[in-house]
Amino acid sequence: MTNARIAALAALGVGALVLAALGAPPLVVAALVAVAGALEVVGQLGPIALRSTLRTPDAVSRAAAAAAALAALVTTGVTAATVCAGAAAVVALGVVWLEGLVGYAWREATRVVERLPGYTAPHSLGARQQVITAGWYLAVVLATLTADGRSGELVLGLAALVVALGTAAAFVLVTRAAIRAKATVTARIAQALRSYDAPVMVYLSGPEGTEYQLGVWLRTLERLSVRLVVVVRETALARVVAGMTSLPVVSAPAMADLEGLQVETFRVALYVNNGAKNGHNVRYRELTHVQLLHGDSDKPSSYNPVTAMFDKIFVAGQAGIDRYAAHGVEIPADKFVVVGRPQVADIAAAAPGAPLRTVLYAPTWTGFNQDNDFGSLDPTGPAIVRALLARGWTVVFRPHPYSLDDARSLAAIEEIHQLLEADAAASGHEHVFGDRASSTMSIVDCFNLSDALVSDVSSVPADYLYSAKPFVITQVDDGPSDAFLDEFPLARASYVARLKEPGSLEAALDALEHDASSSEREAMRSYYLGDFPRDEYADVFGRAVEALVASRCPAPAAPVPGTPGGAR
Incomplete structure (x- = not known):
């Protein structure tokens, strides 16, 4: 399941419980539970992995949904129908609890094994899990509807209990099969690996x-x-x-x-x-x-x-x-x-005398800790893009993938997207950003589309060296310039924009436009990317891997006399 779907699932389950506790009509509560069920079944159309703990959002959703049914039934009074429905809700809660205990068996039996020749899974649990999930939610919906107090409530209560017990029985049987299969999965994979x-x-x-x-x-x-x-x-x-x-x-x-x-x-x-x-x-x-x-x-x-x-x-x-x-x-x-x-082998070399029309802005992310935070995106990214647009340049914007998981970086990305959309409408420039720059195009495609680069301390400008095109590296702190160059030698081949120093960004962009450092970049290219001919560059890595494999292979046995290849 995607993160958005899991979050929605948890919200629906918890929402149903809150509404039931507040005395909302059982029909409303049942509707929320039904939507959650549909969402979870759809999410299980791909490979299955059972939750391993009650803390996971989909388990929380189920537990909350079953508790919502119990909360709705409490306000109805004790009848044969509500007793049956309550028992169904308790059975449903028990299934959620059991999943946390035996989920490892399901995960083992549904380990990801893709495109490994010779491997056959012991059985498929995907469709069975979807049936169990659908049955579980149906039992909870029926139990919740029993609390509505309308005619036929006994039928609903009995139906809820029968479906809940049937779902629990199916869960136990399939889990038993998964535990039995678990013992053979590793052996099957190992055998397939040997054959491959x-x-x-x-x-x-x-x-x-x-x-x-x-x-x-x-x-x-x-x-x-x-x-x-x-x-x-x-x-x-x-x-x-x-x-x-x-x-x-x-x-x-x-x-x-x-x-x-x-x-x-x-x-x-x-x-x-x-x-x-x-x-x-x-x-x-x-x-x-x-x-x-x-x-x-x-x-x-x-x-x-x-x-x-x-x-x-x-x-x-x-x-x-x-x-x-x-x-x-x-x-x-x-x-x-x-x-x-080898990733840079497809980067096109700069055309001599080509005008600067398109600039790639590829900032890095904030890093796992302060020592690795060299990103310019937050808070300076929008200002950098404004400066590029002010010069009439077309912008390719490709942030680091991890920036999409950071709230402040996301805000900066959204602001930059709005800037580019507005400028495209006003100037007619075909800026490249969003999914096109980050997903449809590769980083090499972005390199080849651009005439210059603005980036941070990262592997991006190092790879860009292969193009021989000019680039700016940002300095996000206010440390001494000499210390920055000593710590990050690649910056010596760039135009450094000290973002906390007024006017430095504009000066770096001026230097980018009137590039005079091509010889420094060429020397740095060999130092950073290796001194190999372009026509052989892509093959160097492969030969190195093959040499290691060959060095670990056992030496061939000497031919036995009297056999093909042996002395007579």
Whole structure:
């Protein structure tokens, strides 16, 4: 379910309980419960994962809906009909409680396994769960309607009890089947993995939204000549990833699940972040563990000491090696492999003498902590866009994906969208923003559409170096300029806009328009992105992965005399 649907579900259930407690007509309460039921059944049309705790919003909604039925019945008085309906509501509450206890079995039996050749699930629980959900809500609706006191209430009460008991029985039977199936799921996955014989595991773990970190690499990974399997620790994240790639995807939410995936065919594991659960997999020493990271920048995340635990660290250029030592993180030199930044291979080079007409504004996000907050979006983003529009430039606006989860950043994004809409109507400029810039187009598409860039300290300007086009990097604090350049060397190839210094943004945009730093950018391009010919650039990463796989393969046995290839 989407976050919006889950929130709506919780609001409907709690709303029904509040109205019932306030004495609202049972028909109104039943209507809210029915809408919640329809919403949940529709939300279960995709892969199923039962809730694991009563704290989750959909479980809260169900518990509140059943409690609403009881609250409505309390005001009606004791009759045979209300006793039956009350019993139905109690049974419904019991089912919600049981779900929290045995949800693990459902999740295990419905683990995400997509496009893994040779794997067949023990059975499908999706349709059964939808039937159980529909039956549960029907029982609660009937129990609530019994409180209306109209003729036929005994029939309604009995029907509610029968449906509730039938739903509970179905839940118990299906859960029993899921528990039995649980024992075979891991073995089936392991057998399919052995048959598929993929030497590379791509490991991902993180909170909701982390999929973009893998997305940065997917096109490159899908082009490799070796087979890969994507292993995702979080079930919800695995479902999202499965919809993003043609590669096989397997979820492994529990440690036992991950243990079961450690088949002998895997030789190399690739990682795209420093997620807290990476250590769960790095402990398997049969693999060569390789940190790729999802961006190569001067941010602290690109010289995190945790990276030292990996066997190999792939970096785009020498800058990726030097920044560790520059910040006191000592890592043996033989762990580093310069592979370029394959994602930039499709970035078009700047046309000589091309006029500056279109500028990409691609701010980063606020970061998980203050040390990683280099974002200009809040509160300066709208002012930056106004300055770009004032020069008559067409604007491409692409904020960081995580900015969409921050309230203050969202407000700035909305203000920028309004600015661009108003200017487009007034000037006729075809600004690019919203879903078109962030979803329909890739970041490379945005690079190629633009003539220049305004961004923050992040991997975006580093990647933009490949285009040889000019760019502005913002300095969001009021620290000394020299210290900023020392901390973030890439800024030496940019025009720095010190956002807390009056006039600095305009000065940087003036310099952008009359670009005179192309030679500095070229030198920095080799330093940050590797010194590889353009016609071979996209292949460097793949060769590095293939070499690691080959280094972990057992040496071929010597031919036996008298057999093909052996001496006679």
